[in-house]
Amino acid sequence: xxxxxxxxxxxxxxxxxxxxxxRFAGSPAFAQQALTYKPEDGAKLRLLRWSPFxxxxxxxxxxxxxRFTEATGVEVRVDKxxxxxxxxxxxxxxxxxxxPDLMFVWFDxxxxxxxxxxxxxxxxxxxxxxxxxxxxxxxQYATRDGKFVGLPLATIGNAIVYRESWVKEAGxxxxxxxxxxxxxxxxxxxxxxxxxxxxxxxxxxxxxxYAHWLLWSHGGQMVDESGKVAxxxxxxxxxxxxxxxxxxxxxxxxxxxxDVNNNRAFLAGELGVIANGISAYNxxxxxxxxxxxxxxxxxxxxxxxxxxxxxxxxVELFQVTTAVIFDYTPYPNAAKAYLQFMFEDPQMSDWITSxxxxxxxxxxxxxxxxxxxADPNNAAYAKASATLRPNGYAGPLGYASAATMADYVLVDxxxxxxxxxxxxxxxxxxAEKRANRYYRV
Numbered sequence: 001x002x003x004x005x006x007x008x009x010x011x012x013x014x015x016x017x018x019x020x021x022x023r024f025a026g027s028p029a030f031a032q033q034a035l036t037y038k039p040e041d042g043a044k045l046r047l048l049r050w051s052p053f054x055x056x057x058x059x060x061x062x063x064x065x066x067r068f069t070e071a072t073g074v075e076v077r078v079d080k081x082x083x084x085x086x087x088x089x090x091x092x093x094x095x096x097x098x099x100p101d102l103m104f105v106w107f108d109x110x111x112x113x114x115x116x117x118x119x120x121x122x123x124x125x126x127x128x129x130x131x132x133x134x135x136x137x138x139x140q141y142a143t144r145d146g147k148f149v150g151l152p153l154a155t156i157g158n159a160i161v162y163r164e165s166w167v168k169e170a171g172x173x174x175x176x177x178x179x180x181x182x183x184x185x186x187x188x189x190x191x192x193x194x195x196x197x198x199x200x201x202x203x204x205x206x207x208x209x210y211a212h213w214l215l216w217s218h219g220g221q222m223v224d225e226s227g228k229v230a231x232x233x234x235x236x237x238x239x240x241x242x243x244x245x246x247x248x249x250x251x252x253x254x255x256x257x258x259d260v261n262n263n264r265a266f267l268a269g270e271l272g273v274i275a276n277g278i279s280a281y282n283x284x285x286x287x288x289x290x291x292x293x294x295x296x297x298x299x300x301x302x303x304x305x306x307x308x309x310x311x312x313x314x315v316e317l318f319q320v321t322t323a324v325i326f327d328y329t330p331y332p333n334a335a336k337a338y339l340q341f342m343f344e345d346p347q348m349s350d351w352i353t354s355x356x357x358x359x360x361x362x363x364x365x366x367x368x369x370x371x372x373x374a375d376p377n378n379a380a381y382a383k384a385s386a387t388l389r390p391n392g393y394a395g396p397l398g399y400a401s402a403a404t405m406a407d408y409v410l411v412d413x414x415x416x417x418x419x420x421x422x423x424x425x426x427x428x429x430x431a432e433k434r435a436n437r438y439y440r441v
Contacts, residue, residue, distance in 0.1 A: 035126045035340065043334035045076045048090075048100040050083050050321070053263070053279035053358065055286075060354035064347040071341070074334050083204045083259050087406055093326060101329040102338070104321045106204055107391050108141050108402040110149045117149040118325035118332050120339070124148030127343050132364035135385035139362070140397055142322045150324035151339055154359035157384030158209040158318055161266065161280050162273040164302045166194045170272075175304050179217060179242065182307040186249035186273065194272030195251045200415040202408050203259040205319040208391075210275055211411045212317040214239045216389065217309025222410060222435060223395035229439050231413070232432045238310070240417045240424040247418035255415045267297060275306060277319075278357040281377050303380040318388035320362075360384040400438040409434045 047065075052058040058080075065076050079100065081089060087106055093099030094113035110117060124142070128134045138152030160175065167175060170188035186196040199206035215221070218239035224230045247254075251270060254261075262274040267284055274280065284298035308314055323342075325335040341347060343363070352361050352369045357378035361367060362385050372382035392401025404410075413431035416422040422430065 034130075035123070037333040037337040037340065039072055039074045039334035039337050040331045043074050043331040045074060045102065045329075045331060045334055045338060046079065046100045047076060047102045047104075047338075048079050048081060048086075049104040050086050050106075051080045053259075053277060054282050054356055056354035056356050057351070057358055060351045061342075064342055064351060065338075067347065068338055068341045072334075072337060074331075074338065076338060084202065087204065090324075097326075097328045099326065101331060101335050102323060102325050104153060105150070105324055106322075107208075107320055107405060108397045109406070110142060110322055110324055111144060111398050112402045112406070114144040114149045116327055118327050118329065118335070119147055119149065120151055120325060120336060121146075121148045123336055123340055124151055127151070127340070127363060131343075131345075131366065135362050135364060137318075137388040137390050138320045138322075138385050140390050141320050150322040151343065152362040152385075153321050153323045154355075154362060155385040155388060156205060156277050156319040156321065156358060157360050157381030158205070158275055158277060158316065159303045159305055159380035160273060160307075161276045161301060161303050163194065163297070163300045165300050166192065166272045170194070175302070177307055179307045179309040183242070183246055183249075186246060189272040190249040192272075195270075196246070196249050196273045197251045197254055197257075197262050197265055197271040198246070198275055199257040199259070199262055200247070200255040200411065200418060201257040201261075202411060203257060203261075206257070206259050206262060206276065207408070207411045208405060209317050209319065211414050212389075212391070213275075213306050213315070214243050214414060215410060216315035216317075216393065217307070217311055218242060219309075219311045221394050222392065222404065223401075223439055225394050227395040227398075227400065227439055229432055229435045231410075231435060232428045236428055237424055240414065240427060242309075243414050244418050244424070255419050267294065269293065269297065278303070278378060278381055282356050282358065301377065303377045305380050314387065315389050316387070317391065318384045320385075320388065357381050395439075400440075403438040404435050407434065407438075 065078060069075055087109060090103050090105045090109060094116035134152060138155055142148055142150040142152040170192050172185055176182045176185050198210045201207055219235035220233055220239050222231050262276055263280045265271050266274045266280050281301045284294045284301060288295040288298045305314060306316055323339055329335055348366060352359060352366055353371045357371055360381060372378050390397060391405050409431050413427045417424050417427040
């Protein structure tokens with residue numbers, strides 16, 4: 001896919017960018033930035049990114065890319081892959097030493113091959129200083145040994161998405177704020193024919209977000225502060241037992257779901273509650289005039305943050321994506337110039353706005369983007385970058401934390417227990433053994 005072959009439609013992002021841009025020092029024009037990279041002669045770039053769930057995200061990214069090409073003459077080819085395919089393709093590119101010049105990768109994947117990534121510390125420090133600093137969680141994913149091995153691009157928030165009328169039909173005047181009340185609600189929804197549905201399959205985002213919330217909300221953790229595997233614990237056992245009870249209220253088949261499945265089932269009217277990005281609501285909202293059923297659903301959708309468990313505070317993973325440049329690229333200056341341009345205002349302002357609450361900013365200066373107050377349902381996603389807990393808690397990020405997630409150790413532990421393939425104790429012990437293959441303290 002090349003942006004030059006697409007018709008790009010500018011949205012209301014321009015007005016939002018004007019509001020935001022007036023707060024920033026310096027001109028938004030590419031040629032006038034304090035830090036500049038001169039692209040190599042004849043430079044052409046290829047970016048591989050994940051497939052969008054909100055079309056405005058992709059459309060605005062391509063529009064911004066067109067601006068870059070017009071300013072520099074550097075053509076950028078933008079390709080996309082499914083969410084689940086990004087991780088293995090990035091690993092292959094890093095290890096083989098060929099492929100796209102840049103990629104959007106997931107979570108702590110940069111920590112699996114940091115020596116294969118181009119050092120963008122100068123750019124990372126520049127952007128942080130200019131735009132109010134980076135949110136710490138996303139920054140951790142993109143930095144290694146004090147260096148930026150990528151730029152934290154966005155956090156894709158995760159929140160409860162539910163049908164308000166069905167919650168009231170189930171006897172609840174408001175959505176429960178704790179895990180005990182949440183279980184009661186899911187039981188009541190199931191009794192009314194409106195089951196819940198949470199991903200127990202290998203969904204890069206939804207599967208990991210749900211599994212980590214289950215674990216952390218009950219006080220469990222994969223490893224301790226030293227990086228010693230600590231998954232086999234009383235807290236983990238309680239999390240599994242809770243998951244087993246919740247699973248009884250689910251629609252069949254969630255153990256094989258990927259990231260797209262809960263969206264589809266919810267929008268088909270098969271589910272009363274899911275955990276998802278803003279994409280499910282956005283799809284219903286933008287298509288409501290085409291489908292009367294979606295009109296009803298869009299009006300009925302509400303969002304809220306996931307319930308708080310026995311640990312007593314909100315603890316959620318959220319999905320972070322980092323933009324990386326592979327060291328093998330013959331055009332590192334062009335690649336850095338491209339990323340700089342895309343992170344500068346107004347490009348970043350426009351992209352956040354056009355993403356309609358799907359892509360949460362990683363630079364603090366963009367926290368007040370008008371998108372977060374444009375629709376009440378966006379509010380649950382507004383602080384995803386500020387509040388997320390990084391993968392691998394409570395230990396350090398690194399090869400072990402990234403590989404353990406990539407192997408779906410935690411996701412599989414819950415899936416095997418709730419489906420009866422293993423007892424809770426057996427599931428914990430298997431997860432412990434698998435995690436110890438990566439954590440060798």
